[in-house]
Amino acid sequence: MSNNSLGITERQYFTFAENEPMPLDSGESLGPITLAYETYGKLNADKSNAILICHALSGDAHAGGLTSEGKAGWWDDCVGPGKAFNTNKYFVICSNVIGGCQGSTGPGSIDPKTGKPYGLNFPVITVKDMVRAQRHLIDYLGIDKLLAIAGGSMGGMQVLQWTANYPERVRAALPLATTARHSPMLIAFSEVGRQAIYADPNWNKGDYYDGARPNTGLALARMIGHITYLSEESMHQKFGRRLEARERFGFDFETDFAVESYLHHNGSRFTERFDANTYLYVTKAMDYFDLANGNGSLSKAFAKCADIMYLVVSFTSDWLYPTYHSKEMVSALTGIGADVTYCNLQSTWGHDAFLLEVETMTQLISDFLGRVVEHHEILLP
Amino acid sequence: MSNNSLGITERQYFTFAENEPMPLDSGESLGPITLAYETYGKLNADKSNAILICHALSGDAHAGGLTSEGKAGWWDDCVGPGKAFNTNKYFVICSNVIGGCQGSTGPGSIDPKTGKPYGLNFPVITVKDMVRAQRHLIDYLGIDKLLAIAGGSMGGMQVLQWTANYPERVRAALPLATTARHSPMLIAFSEVGRQAIYADPNWNKGDYYDGARPNTGLALARMIGHITYLSEESMHQKFGRRLEARERFGFDFETDFAVESYLHHNGSRFTERFDANTYLYVTKAMDYFDLANGNGSLSKAFAKCADIMYLVVSFTSDWLYPTYHSKEMVSALTGIGADVTYCNLQSTWGHDAFLLEVETMTQLISDFLGRVVEHHEILLP
Numbered sequence: 001m002s003n004n005s006l007g008i009t010e011r012q013y014f015t016f017a018e019n020e021p022m023p024l025d026s027g028e029s030l031g032p033i034t035l036a037y038e039t040y041g042k043l044n045a046d047k048s049n050a051i052l053i054c055h056a057l058s059g060d061a062h063a064g065g066l067t068s069e070g071k072a073g074w075w076d077d078c079v080g081p082g083k084a085f086n087t088n089k090y091f092v093i094c095s096n097v098i099g100g101c102q103g104s105t106g107p108g109s110i111d112p113k114t115g116k117p118y119g120l121n122f123p124v125i126t127v128k129d130m131v132r133a134q135r136h137l138i139d140y141l142g143i144d145k146l147l148a149i150a151g152g153s154m155g156g157m158q159v160l161q162w163t164a165n166y167p168e169r170v171r172a173a174l175p176l177a178t179t180a181r182h183s184p185m186l187i188a189f190s191e192v193g194r195q196a197i198y199a200d201p202n203w204n205k206g207d208y209y210d211g212a213r214p215n216t217g218l219a220l221a222r223m224i225g226h227i228t229y230l231s232e233e234s235m236h237q238k239f240g241r242r243l244e245a246r247e248r249f250g251f252d253f254e255t256d257f258a259v260e261s262y263l264h265h266n267g268s269r270f271t272e273r274f275d276a277n278t279y280l281y282v283t284k285a286m287d288y289f290d291l292a293n294g295n296g297s298l299s300k301a302f303a304k305c306a307d308i309m310y311l312v313v314s315f316t317s318d319w320l321y322p323t324y325h326s327k328e329m330v331s332a333l334t335g336i337g338a339d340v341t342y343c344n345l346q347s348t349w350g351h352d353a354f355l356l357e358v359e360t361m362t363q364l365i366s367d368f369l370g371r372v373v374e375h376h377e378i379l380l381p
Numbered sequence: 382m383s384n385n386s387l388g389i390t391e392r393q394y395f396t397f398a399e400n401e402p403m404p405l406d407s408g409e410s411l412g413p414i415t416l417a418y419e420t421y422g423k424l425n426a427d428k429s430n431a432i433l434i435c436h437a438l439s440g441d442a443h444a445g446g447l448t449s450e451g452k453a454g455w456w457d458d459c460v461g462p463g464k465a466f467n468t469n470k471y472f473v474i475c476s477n478v479i480g481g482c483q484g485s486t487g488p489g490s491i492d493p494k495t496g497k498p499y500g501l502n503f504p505v506i507t508v509k510d511m512v513r514a515q516r517h518l519i520d521y522l523g524i525d526k527l528l529a530i531a532g533g534s535m536g537g538m539q540v541l542q543w544t545a546n547y548p549e550r551v552r553a554a555l556p557l558a559t560t561a562r563h564s565p566m567l568i569a570f571s572e573v574g575r576q577a578i579y580a581d582p583n584w585n586k587g588d589y590y591d592g593a594r595p596n597t598g599l600a601l602a603r604m605i606g607h608i609t610y611l612s613e614e615s616m617h618q619k620f621g622r623r624l625e626a627r628e629r630f631g632f633d634f635e636t637d638f639a640v641e642s643y644l645h646h647n648g649s650r651f652t653e654r655f656d657a658n659t660y661l662y663v664t665k666a667m668d669y670f671d672l673a674n675g676n677g678s679l680s681k682a683f684a685k686c687a688d689i690m691y692l693v694v695s696f697t698s699d700w701l702y703p704t705y706h707s708k709e710m711v712s713a714l715t716g717i718g719a720d721v722t723y724c725n726l727q728s729t730w731g732h733d734a735f736l737l738e739v740e741t742m743t744q745l746i747s748d749f750l751g752r753v754v755e756h757h758e759i760l761l762p
Contacts, residue, residue, distance in 0.1 A: 241563075
């Protein structure tokens with residue numbers, strides 16, 4: 001599907017809060033903070049063509065192109081020349097969230113106070129804290145106003161939080177397959193994932209960086225996640241009741257079904273690139289996410305967002321972030337007079353649809369961005 | 382809701398296959414086999430008023446009334462004098478499945494060959510094997526033809542299997558909130574639960590009966606299950622984003638939300654009454670369940686069921702056993718000319734609805750059973 005037309009992309013680092021730690025929602029503070037980020041395309045003369053892409057739970061700064069090891073970006077289908085986020089036109093930025101494990105400061109980073117990895121001494125962070133750190137990066141890049149911020153799932157939460165907190169820094173926002181408030185079902189799945197990690201003896205209350213890693217627990221958490229990213233229908237299409245490398249049932253506790261094999265494979269592969277403590281911190285941040293909380297209501301949270309153009313997208317088979325979550329968002333946004341385009345797309349792919357419905361998303365996103373450019377008379381390179 | 386009008390009920394035991402082991406679908410055989418069962422009400426003179434109730438994954442023989450410790454049966458709301466399964470009229474039987482851990486022969490039972498608990502030496506069983514064993518119990522009770530067989534979830538699978546295999550032994554069948562074929566999503570959730578058990582160091586490849594039990598893994602499996610038994614909407618109603626014993630977020634990894642506390646409580650409580658190996662065996666049996674398999678099609682599986690009256694019930698918010706599963710069943714049954722009543726009930730309670738929508742279920746079930754009695758001119762006590 002992807003032609004990796006960006007070629008090999010480079011991870012860059014920005015460090016701040018070295019002298020004065022950044023305050024956090026918890027009341028604690030954090031510093032120094034490093035953000036790993038990548039950029040694609042060229043910033044135009046008046047720095048008005050920048051788009052910030054925010055990643056989901058398991059994502060990182062590598063949204064498009066290839067790493068030097070040849071790994072394609074997590075949204076490479078949509079980021080590149082001629083793609084939805086057309087890097088011939090736009091300067092695209094993606095950074096790993098704080099609390100992350102792909103280059104940004106997180107629980108696996110060295111705590112300057114002790115000289116050892118933070119582990120559970122890392123402060124509990126929120127989506128607002130993630131966004132607060134990203135704002136420092138945008139300041140550093142000299143961008144006064146982002147053309148757009150886009151992201152799906154937890155990326156969409158960051159998008160919403162950005163517009164609520166820094167409305168003057170954003171022209172357009174694309175919250176995709178997301179919610180303004182993490183639901184009890186989402187919290188429940190998060191918590192079971194965390195419990196799977198706690199239960200791994202290697203987890204050792206988060207202090208494992210010099211020993212064996214809690215990979216069994218992390219793989220379990222990931223397997224649970226993978227079920228929720230699909231839909232009943234897409235699982236039928238993808239696996240059905242097909243057996244894996246067996247002609248008939250084994251009548252044992254080895255792998256019988258293809259869907260089991262898929263889960264094992266993805267669970268195990270995840271542990272090669274992800275840190276269990278980051279899984280704890282990032283899911284906790286998602287669970288805490290409720291944009292109305294602290295603002296009185298969703299409308300009040302969006303009170304200063306009337307000048308922002310929104311593209312809200314939900315998917316019919318996404319049972320993790322059902323359509324009505326997006327509709328609540330749209331209702332609050334239209335209520336405050338924002339320019340909102342809302343699409344509830346027919347798809348069988350469940351929550352993963354925002355990554356998989358490439359053709360439709362490309363059309364929708366490029367049209368929307370074109371409209372934003374036209375409305376603000378942005379001069380593209 | 383319940384008045385425990387059956388009073389204290391007694392667990393009974395029936396042992397068979399002592400000389401000749403019972404053949405199993407796997408090609409192995411099992412014996413001797415003990416089934417724990419309870420009965421409620423009185424068998425009439427011609428033994429025509431017997432109803433067999435089949436339990437779900439975590440159930441047991443104690444469907445109605447109270448144990449001597451005062452614990453109400455799992456379907457006590459529907460089993461008793463004047464209730465859906467009216468014990469003034471019907472003789473109700475419920476037995477613990479083979480592979481179970483509540484009195485019937487299962488992986489925790491003593492293997493006569495070794496004098497030690499079977500553990501993973503217990504043969505992998507199927508729903509058909511469960512039903513095969515139940516038929517021995519019905520033979521033993523001298524019942525030629527059951528008035529009805531009823532059950533929800535895995536209980537419903539047994540109901541369907543009974544009618545497919547012993548159509549001449551059943552007048553009516555009530556498969557509730559169930560499926561004729563375990564879906565890949567159901568298999569996926571089963572497998573993640575099993576992986577949680579395997580990951581517990583106490584599990585020790587199933588050999589733990591003389592040591593610490595794999596309760597952490599079993600509790601995790603149960604927590605995953607509990608999420609799937611509810612619905613997004615019922616979770617909102619039951620918990621919302623309410624905090625548990627906290628005024629504000631703790632910014633730590635203790636319990637923040639009521640829904641987390643609910644999962645912890647139910648996970649932990651489950652380990653007091655359930656065996657981890659049984660969880661493995663019973664979920665495997667469910668995963669293997671596909672009534673069309675071995676019969677060519679669902680219609681062929683039901684080929685001899687034209688004289689059985691069916692009450693099929695699904696629930697709008699049951700995303701584990703969605704409505705279309707029941708519709709497929711209904712379509713095959715009407716196709717072979719069976720008398721089918723089908724209700725897709727509006728409910729917010731998800732899969733648990735078959736246990737919780739007591740008023741509607743009582744009405745539906747008692748009307749349906751009344752019609753069966755009338756049709757077959759059964760003389761009730």
